[in-house]
Amino acid sequence: MRQEQVDSHISHSKFFLKKHWRFLLPFPLVSLERHGTGPLAQTQTKPKPNQGNIHLTRKDTMMTSTTARTTPAKKACTERKPNWKPQKHWVASLIVTGALFARWSAKTALLVALPLALCAVAIMPHATVAQTVGYVFTPIAFIPGSAPGGGSFINDFEPYAINDPGEIAFVADVDTGGEGIFTKRPGGPLTEIVRSGQAAPEGGTFDFTDLGHVALNNNGDGAFAFLLSPFTLPFGNNSGVYGFSRRTGRVTAVVVPGVTPVPGGGTFSGSFFNVSLNNPGDVAFTGMVPASVGPGAPIGLGLGIFQADKFGHISTLARPGDPAPGGNTFDYVTHPWINDSGAVAFGAHVTSDPCLDYGQTLPVFIFCAESIYKKSATGVIQSIAHQGQPAPGGGTYQSAFGPAMNNAGAVVFVGDLTPAPNVGESLAVFLNTGATTISVARPGDAMPGGGHIVTAGILANGSYSLNNRGDVAFSARLDTDVNSDGAQDTGLYLRSGGSLRLVARTGTVIPGVGTVAHINPPALSTSTGAQLSGGGAINDRGQIFFQVTLTDGTGVLLTATP
Secondary structure, eight states: OOHHHHHHHHHHHHHHHHTSGGGOOOOOOOBOOOTTSSTTOOOOOOOOTTSSOOOEEEETTEEEEOSOOOOHHHHHHHHTOOOOOOOOOSOOBOOOOHHHHHHHHHHHHHHHHHHHHHHHHHHSOOOOOOOOOSOEEEEEEEESEEOTTSSEEEEEEEEEEEOTTOOEEEEEEETTSSEEEEEEOTTSOEEEEEETTSBOTTSOBEEEEEOSOOEEOTTSOEEEEEEESSOOSSTTBTEEEEEEOTTTOOEEEEEOTTTSBOTTSSBOOEEOSOOEEOTTOOEEEEEEEEOSSSTTGGGTEEEEEEEEOTTOOEEEEEOTTSEEGGGEEEEEEEEEEEOTTSOEEEEEEETTSOOOOTTOOTTTOOOOOOEEEEEOTTSOEEEEEOTTSBOTTSSBOSEEEEEEEOTTOOEEEEEEOOOTTOOSSSEEEEEEOSSOEEEEEOTTOBOTTSOBEEEEOOOBTTTEEEOTTOOEEEEEEESOOTTOSSSOOEEEEEEETTEEEEEEETTOEETTTEEEEESSOGGGTTOTTSOOOOEEEEOTTOOEEEEEEETTSOEEEEEEEO
C-alpha cells in the first residue's frame, strides 16, 4: 500500500472511533504517535480574504450575503484543480486487519473522488424539492473558516447543545491539530473553551479528541470529557471530566484520572462518551472504575455512571455489580442523561443477556451493546427498552442506546432494528413517556419534503434530541438522491404534537447561504455508509442547532429559529 493511502487511513480513523465505534470491525492497534511531524503534519490552505469566505450581515432577522460567493470548491471546479481534501489531524497510527483495511480502502477511494463529485454537483442544475417553511436560518461558523484561538476549522462540526437563551456549544476539528470545544452567545463572538494540546486543569494535556456530547445548561455552564496524553487503552482510559463556567470563564476538573477517588474505593482510571449537565449544576458522567464483572473484568476495569454535584461531591448512580430490574445484575453502564429533578436515563447491559460486542473487545474497548433504563430521583430503576424485546411498530431491538431525557421524564433513544448478524443498518428513533413507548421515526416512514427513511442517526444531541415541550428533532438518511450526487439524501426533521415537519434536507435552499447537499459534515457528506452527525440539538424555544454541507463543499454550522 502506498504511503499516501496509509496516511489517508490514519487521518480518518478518528471519525470511525468517535462516530462509528459501535459498528467497527475488530482491529489491532499497533502504534500511536503525536501530531506535528511526519506525513500527517499537513495544513489546509487558508482562504485568502474575500476568496472562499462568506461575509454575512444581520438585517430584519435574516442573513444576507454581502460579497461575491467564490468558494474553494467552485474555484477548483472552474480551474480543474480540485483543492478540497478532507484531513484529520488527530495523529494516530493504526494498522488494521485485512477486512477493515478493505472497508477503509473503499472510503479512501471515495475521498479521492470527492472533489470531482463536488465539481459535478457545483455545475449541474439541482432538482427541486419541497422547501422548508417557517424557519430563519442563522450561520454560526464555516468550514473552512477561522477558529477562535488560532487556526481554521476543518473536516467537521459536532453541534451538541443549544440552551434556552440560544447559546450554543460545539466541537470542531482544527488545523492546528485535534479538536476544540467552542461556545457562542447570541450576538457575541465564538469563544474557545479548550483545545487539543492545552494543559488540562489539575494535570495532564488534552489529547486528540473530546468524548462525545458537550453539555450546556441554561446558565451557560457546561461539561465535557476529553482524552489526555498519552493516549492509553482501553479507549477512555486516561481521560478526564471537566466543567466550565460562563460567569468565571474557568475550566475546572470534575474527574482527574488516577487521582479522583471512586465512591466505595479506588480511583477513576478514565471516563467515556457523553457527559450530561442539568440546570442545578449536577454533572452525570461515565467513569472507568475497578470492576470484577462485565466486558472489562479481565483487566479489572469496567464502566459505571456517576453524579458530581455543583460542589464536586461524587456519588454512584449505577456500576458493574449493582442490582438491575428483574433480578439481574448490571455489568456495563454508560451514557447517562440527567434532568433537573435528578432523574437519570442511561444505557446498560446485564449479566443475563448475551454480550453483543460487534468486535469491539479488549484491549481496545470495554463494550457490550446496551438496553435503556431510567433511574428516578428517589432511586427506583425502570427498564425502558431491552435487547431482544419487540419494538413499537414492528421489529426487535437488537440493542437500544443513547438516551436523552427531559424534565417531564420522557426519554428519546435509538433502537437498532437490524436483523442479526448485521448491525447498525436500520436505526429508528423512539420516545418513551412513562408507560408508553412510541416510534418517532423508523425505516420506511414517508417524510415531509419527499422520500422515506433508510436509517436514523446514532448520536444523542448529535443526530437527535428532545426538549421540555416533548418535541423531538432528528436527522435521517433517505431513499432519494435529488441532487444526483450518488449518495442518499439526508434530512433534518421535527416531531411536535404528533406531526412531522421538515427543517432542512438535501436540496433545501437557505437564503444568503446556499443549497444543502447533506445534513452531515464535509468529510462525511457523500459517504452513504457514514453515520449521521449533523444534528440537531433543540431548546425549549424550538430553535434547532445543526450543520450542513452545501453543494459547493462548504461546511456550515447553523441555527434554525421558528
